[in-house]
Amino acid sequence: MLANATGIMPDSLKFEADRHFFERGLDGVDVVVHGRHSHERQPHSYLRRRLILTRQVPAFAADPSNEKALFWNPAGASFEQALAVLGTPDGSVGVIGGTDVFGMFLDRYDVFHLSRAPDVRLPGGRPVFRDVPTRTPEEVFASRGFHCGQRQLLDSAKGVAVVSWQRSSKSL
Numbered sequence: 001m002l003a004n005a006t007g008i009m010p011d012s013l014k015f016e017a018d019r020h021f022f023e024r025g026l027d028g029v030d031v032v033v034h035g036r037h038s039h040e041r042q043p044h045s046y047l048r049r050r051l052i053l054t055r056q057v058p059a060f061a062a063d064p065s066n067e068k069a070l071f072w073n074p075a076g077a078s079f080e081q082a083l084a085v086l087g088t089p090d091g092s093v094g095v096i097g098g099t100d101v102f103g104m105f106l107d108r109y110d111v112f113h114l115s116r117a118p119d120v121r122l123p124g125g126r127p128v129f130r131d132v133p134t135r136t137p138e139e140v141f142a143s144r145g146f147h148c149g150q151r152q153l154l155d156s157a158k159g160v161a162v163v164s165w166q167r168s169s170k171s172l
């Protein structure tokens with residue numbers, strides 16, 4: 001689960017080392033992509049170009065509060081068009097959720113960094129992919145051509161670790 005049943009990411013799911021891993025990753029991409037409820041709210045967020053998915057616009061709209069952001073509706077324009085409008089047609093991209101946005105890009109990821117906190121339970125919460133918990137995220141990756149890559153322990157006391165799932169044909 002990436003959030004609880006009310007759509008909030010609770011403090012029980014927040015870990016310092018995971019936050020650092022996430023921040024470092026986003027500092028290395030040209031564009032951040034997320035649904036309307038998944039802004040990462042980090043110190044460097046204001047520096048990042050971003051695509052915000054919403055059905056409230058036909059295809060694109062400028063974000064009046066952020067000149068680096070573009071509202072995008074995939075029903076009205078392709079991802080390639082969105083990157084071009086944002087001025088980053090060949091940029092590296094970090095997709096940060098939520099559920100439907102993670103699922104939408106399953107055929108495009110080079111790598112998906114999946115962090116797990118084994119002792120946290122969020123009954124009825126928002127899953128990382130729609131098929132979860134019917135299938136585990138690992139089963140979803142395997143069925144979509146990913147293989148299990150590097151595992152890094154982020155917080156040994158809490159058992160939090162991140163596994164970098166990679167496309168079989170690509171390397172990091």
Ligand SMILES: NC(=O)c1ccc[n+]([C@@H]2O[C@H](COP(=O)([O-])OP(=O)(O)OC[C@H]3O[C@@H](n4cnc5c(N)ncnc54)[C@H](OP(=O)(O)O)[C@@H]3O)[C@@H](O)[C@H]2O)c1
Nearest residue numbers: 002003007008009035036037038053054055097098099100
């Ligand atoms: N633990 C984690 O790693 C993690 C990762 C991501 C998110 N989260 C948490 O999860 C919660 C939000 O999850 P969520 O799944 O509700 O949020 P979300 O994907 O950020 O937002 C959902 C909204 O995004 C837009 N959207 C999504 N898919 C779309 C599509 N295919 N086409 C057009 N618009 C689309 C829609 O906006 P409109 O309503 O404007 O049409 C939809 O209501 C937050 O608490 C966030 O902090 C946690």
